Amino acid sequence: MIELKQLTKIFDTGKGSLTAVDHVNLSIATGEIFGIIGYSGAGKSTLIRLLNGLEQPTSGTVQINKQNITDSKGLELRKARQKVSMIFQHFNLLWSRTVKENIEFPLEIAGVPKQKRQARVSELVELVGLTGRENAYPSQLSGGQKQRVGIARALANEPEVLLCDEATSALDPETTDAILDLLVDINKRLGLTIVLITHEMHVIRKICHRVAVMEGGKVVELGDVLEVFQSPKEEITKRFVAQVTEKEDSHETIKHLRELYPTGELVKLIFIGDQAEQPILTKLIRNFPVEVNIVQGDIAHTQRGAYGTLILQIKGEPEQIAGAIQFLEVENVQTEVMANA
Numbered sequence: 001m002i003e004l005k006q007l008t009k010i011f012d013t014g015k016g017s018l019t020a021v022d023h024v025n026l027s028i029a030t031g032e033i034f035g036i037i038g039y040s041g042a043g044k045s046t047l048i049r050l051l052n053g054l055e056q057p058t059s060g061t062v063q064i065n066k067q068n069i070t071d072s073k074g075l076e077l078r079k080a081r082q083k084v085s086m087i088f089q090h091f092n093l094l095w096s097r098t099v100k101e102n103i104e105f106p107l108e109i110a111g112v113p114k115q116k117r118q119a120r121v122s123e124l125v126e127l128v129g130l131t132g133r134e135n136a137y138p139s140q141l142s143g144g145q146k147q148r149v150g151i152a153r154a155l156a157n158e159p160e161v162l163l164c165d166e167a168t169s170a171l172d173p174e175t176t177d178a179i180l181d182l183l184v185d186i187n188k189r190l191g192l193t194i195v196l197i198t199h200e201m202h203v204i205r206k207i208c209h210r211v212a213v214m215e216g217g218k219v220v221e222l223g224d225v226l227e228v229f230q231s232p233k234e235e236i237t238k239r240f241v242a243q244v245t246e247k248e249d250s251h252e253t254i255k256h257l258r259e260l261y262p263t264g265e266l267v268k269l270i271f272i273g274d275q276a277e278q279p280i281l282t283k284l285i286r287n288f289p290v291e292v293n294i295v296q297g298d299i300a301h302t303q304r305g306a307y308g309t310l311i312l313q314i315k316g317e318p319e320q321i322a323g324a325i326q327f328l329e330v331e332n333v334q335t336e337v338m339a340n341a
């Protein structure tokens with residue numbers, strides 16, 4: 001659906017040239033929710049502006065549905081851009097227009113007749129959960145409701161791709177989750193391809209299928225969200241993953257746990273995907289004469305299955321403990337002995 005080849009954008013800053021996007025190659029499938037994460041200045045906004053044709057690349061190409069955005073001009077470019085819609089961190093609504101009128105705006109521009117426009121607006125209002133608020137002005141809405149208007153407006157002309165530029169960064173955690181749920185719902189119902197940029201790993205974890213990590217204009221890591229959580233390779237990716245996993249690996253935490261649980265072994269288990277639903281602990285306790293205490297646990301759900309960590313205190317004869325740990329490894333549970341008694 002989206003193909004970026006050797007995509008590069010160099011800005012002339014007056015003080016020399018700055019490579020904001022550096023030879024990026026990406027292939028995003030139809031119906032995928034694809035996340036791009038990076039710290040400020042990594043090049044995410046520039047990349048997204050290249051995707052919707054607002055910025056011209058210095059070199060390389062952007063193809064959407066086999067159409068080359070970078071070569072298109074005039075009517076052709078406008079048509080290609082209609083397939084791509086966008087929502088923003090600060091919503092970018094028209095303040096003097098009501099909810100209904102904001103959603104209707106892109107339909108007016110596209111020349112859709114009034115009756116058709118009204119029917120489409122009603123559909124969209126319902127889709128984003130704003131029934132009853134049609135005549136409110138943006139100033140009368142909460143942040144989450146404003147973003148719902150932004151989403152409805154973006155969907156008005158039936159785009160194939162929705163770009164989300166830090167779409168939940170201005171929202172509180174609960175509202176963020178509700179908006180992310182809405183995006184997943186829309187992705188499933190309409191088969192819409194979603195590309196989002198963010199600096200929050202929570203957003204990636206919750207809704208994305210795949211993720212690209214950007215640093216210094218380059219994609220430094222790319223993979224399935226679950227895989228990236230399981231084994232982040234780059235230092236920067238590890239830092240992003242640590243945003244949402246327990247701070248259980250820190251030296252202080254381990255020391256603290258050792259004080260609380262001075263005997264036996266402290267073992268950290270990492271469950272990925274289906275494993276999180278299997279009765280592995282039941283089997284362990286049945287097969288080995290050891291005592292197992294749950295010290296700490298955390299399960300996160302991604303679009304591709306669950307990811308969880310569990311810290312156990314295992315007490316018993318050393319060879320039985322060793323056997324229990326071996327059993328976990330045979331069951332393909334990633335296991336780390338955290339501290340010795």
Ligand SMILES: Nc1ncnc2c1ncn2[C@@H]1O[C@H](COP(=O)(O)OP(=O)(O)OP(=O)(O)O)[C@@H](O)[C@H]1O
Nearest residue numbers: 011013018020038039040041042043044045046047
């Ligand atoms: N129009 C421009 N002219 C010159 N430099 C620019 C321009 N736009 C972006 N840059 C520079 O390109 C680099 C990448 O910026 P970009 O905004 O794409 O990063 P980002 O990852 O989106 O960060 P942020 O989240 O802060 O927007 C930065 O060093 C930025 O200063």
